[in-house]
Amino acid sequence: MKKSLGPKTYFFPLPVLLIATYDSQGHANVMNAAWGGIHDTNQVALCLSTDHKTTANIILKNEFTISFATSETVKESDYFGLVSGNSCADKIAKAGMHTIKSENVDAPVIDEYPLSLECRCVSVNSDDQGTTFVIADIVNILADEAILDEKGKIDMNKYHPIAYNPSNHTYQEMGKKVGNAFKDGLELK
Amino acid sequence: MKKSLGPKTYFFPLPVLLIATYDSQGHANVMNAAWGGIHDTNQVALCLSTDHKTTANIILKNEFTISFATSETVKESDYFGLVSGNSCADKIAKAGMHTIKSENVDAPVIDEYPLSLECRCVSVNSDDQGTTFVIADIVNILADEAILDEKGKIDMNKYHPIAYNPSNHTYQEMGKKVGNAFKDGLELK
Numbered sequence: 001m002k003k004s005l006g007p008k009t010y011f012f013p014l015p016v017l018l019i020a021t022y023d024s025q026g027h028a029n030v031m032n033a034a035w036g037g038i039h040d041t042n043q044v045a046l047c048l049s050t051d052h053k054t055t056a057n058i059i060l061k062n063e064f065t066i067s068f069a070t071s072e073t074v075k076e077s078d079y080f081g082l083v084s085g086n087s088c089a090d091k092i093a094k095a096g097m098h099t100i101k102s103e104n105v106d107a108p109v110i111d112e113y114p115l116s117l118e119c120r121c122v123s124v125n126s127d128d129q130g131t132t133f134v135i136a137d138i139v140n141i142l143a144d145e146a147i148l149d150e151k152g153k154i155d156m157n158k159y160h161p162i163a164y165n166p167s168n169h170t171y172q173e174m175g176k177k178v179g180n181a182f183k184d185g186l187e188l189k
Numbered sequence: 190m191k192k193s194l195g196p197k198t199y200f201f202p203l204p205v206l207l208i209a210t211y212d213s214q215g216h217a218n219v220m221n222a223a224w225g226g227i228h229d230t231n232q233v234a235l236c237l238s239t240d241h242k243t244t245a246n247i248i249l250k251n252e253f254t255i256s257f258a259t260s261e262t263v264k265e266s267d268y269f270g271l272v273s274g275n276s277c278a279d280k281i282a283k284a285g286m287h288t289i290k291s292e293n294v295d296a297p298v299i300d301e302y303p304l305s306l307e308c309r310c311v312s313v314n315s316d317d318q319g320t321t322f323v324i325a326d327i328v329n330i331l332a333d334e335a336i337l338d339e340k341g342k343i344d345m346n347k348y349h350p351i352a353y354n355p356s357n358h359t360y361q362e363m364g365k366k367v368g369n370a371f372k373d374g375l376e377l378k
Contacts, residue, residue: 002289002298002305003337005330007231010306010343012257012350013202013363014227037226038203040236040320042196047229068201071367079374095377100191109191116191117199131229141194148192154356161201163352163363164370167343171373174202174352175364178260181353184360185268188284 009035013163016069016077016171019046020092020099020108020116021057023085028092028099028108029053032069032081034164039135044119046134053085055132062121063105064136067113071160071173076112078171104140114144114159198224202352205258205266205360208235209281209288209297209305210246212274217281217288217297218242221258221270223353228324233308235323242274244321251310252294253325256302260349260362265301267360293329303333303348 014034021029031054039045044066048055058064069077076095083091092099092110099108104118119136126132147159162171203223210218220243228234233255237244247253258266265284272280281288281299288297293307308325315321336348351360 001334002300002331003334003341005332005341007327008330009227009231009327010304010330011204011227011233012304012348013204013352015200015202035227035229037234038198038200038224038236039234039322040224042198044200045226045228045234047227074368075373075376077374078368078370078372079377082371082374083378111191115199115201133228138196138198141197141199142191143194145190145192152192152194156354156357156359156361159201162367163202165345165363168345169370169372170345170366171368171370172345173364173367174354175362177359178351178362179263179267179360181267181358181360182271183267183358184264185266185271187264188268189272 010166014166016162016164018067018069018077018080018110018113019054020065020067020110021054022061022107023053023057024060027089029057029085030080030092030110031085032077042138043122044117044136044138048132048134050126050130050132058121058134059124061106064107064119065102065105065109066117066119067110068115068161069171070114071162073112074162074171109142114147116142118142199355203355205351205353207256207258207266207269207299207302208243209254209256209299210243211250211296212242212246213249216278218246218274219269219281219299220274221266231327232311233306233325233327237321237323239315239319239321247310247323248313250295253296253308254291254294254298255306255308256299257304257350258360259303260351262301263351263360298331303336305331307331
């Protein structure tokens with residue numbers, strides 16, 4: 001029996017994105033966001049409130065990095081969503097994290113996150129409802145050698161991204177492998 | 190030490206979306222897609238190849254449903270990404286699944302998926318590279334009573350959406366809870 005829940009912003013899984021930017025003074029900031037995904041080949045899309053410090057920084061610099069929250073960084077990642085860069089200028093340091101300057105874009109890379117996308121905007125559009133929509137090229141990906149296998153590929157035994165669950169406001173680990181894409185369905189062909 | 194992987198369409202986690210539509214004859218079709226996410230409050234965004242049967246159906250009907258692949262439906266969900274609706278008219282039946290007509294949109298709901306978003310397009314734009322970008326309102330969500338708790342909320346012990354891992358082409362379960370959003374970070378405030 002199906003039950004109607006009404007319209008809701010539910011989606012499974014949602015990512016836990018850490019968007020890192022520089023302001024006009026070169027100060028690094030980061031925010032936590034769940035509304036984003038792949039827009040096209042090597043491109044991401046983000047939906048951000050226009051009043052965020054991050055949004056102002058993206059409009060200014062046109063570049064940013066995205067890291068993905070992990071099981072090891074739950075507390076820090078959640079904190080980055082609780083505190084505004086408009087009121088707390090050193091939130092990254094307060095969380096005990098550190099930044100390095102990206103070599104490819106004018107944005108910080110937060111060292112403690114094992115994987116970061118270096119992004120350059122293709123379009124940034126703010127509507128009159130207070131929302132800004134960003135589409136950006138992924139110009140490079142930086143990975144900690146600690147999460148790579150001997151072939152240089154990401155080893156999911158060493159990398160533990162988490163998802164945001166919009167129905168109960170929890171974070172869940174990307175857990176055990178349950179199948180192989182482009183393969184398991186062949187059985188039904 | 191950080192290593193550059195170059196530009197790649199990596200994102201963690203990516204969803205495993207089953208997009209269901211009717212064609213001009215009222216035949217139900219479904220495809221598997223990972224490039225999509227929340228666009229704004231009660232809205233989704235999708236990136237689809239224009240040559241998919243699903244894309245033609247969305248352009249025709251302006252409405253569709255999205256379900257999320259689960260641990261229980263890995264094989265069927267993968268199959269829906271391996272076979273085109275252009276060449277196999279009855280892929281849903283071949284996978285042993287069944288559709289009911291949505292009461293809110295002119296699109297099928299695949300009964301075997303526990304959660305489905307009923308969607309109506311706000312914009313559908315096809316570029317000259319063979320890609321179509323869809324933004325749609327979530328007009329209602331349908332949930333199996335079997336995944337709801339006594340208060341009518343989704344019980345994640347009963348609902349097991351999966352993620353697509355673009356780095357190794359596997360499916361991973363949304364696993365154990367690792368934190369509470371808007372809460373765990375308070376400790377760092």
